[in-house]
Amino acid sequence: MSNIDKVEQRSSTDDPVGAVAIIYNVGIVNWLEAQEWLKTNDPEPLMTMSHPFIRDGMLPTTARSVFEVFIDEGSQAGYYCNWAAKGVLCKRWFKRRSHAIGHARIHLNYRPFACNGKCGSENW
Secondary structure (H helix, E strand, C coil): CCCCCCCEEEECCCCCCCCCEEEECHHHHHHHHCCHHHHCCCCCCCCCCCCHHHHCCCCCCCCCCHHHHHEEECCCCCEEECEEECCEECCCEECCHHHHHHHHHHCCCCCCCCCCCCCCCCCC
């Protein structure tokens, strides 16, 4: 067993789509925040079979991003962000998995793509 705590799953009965597992695990968030690539906004390392999230069964072997740990597939065609940490409970829905993963990155302010300043956003 790795130093990352196992995922605690809870059922949300107020979800309009049905019970969805909410991933709430401070250990996962702490592990992510300790990663140098996250601190420096470098590209996320490729997932391998030796990655602790895959090795411990928290992500499938087909996972391409560590942020998939915060994504659940809904009963309808779509994906939910199940971030539940740092006082935020997010249940945002996305049609595409890649958009849900991109959204999950913002909860840790991870921005691996440089902004050229043309977007006008003060958040970048």
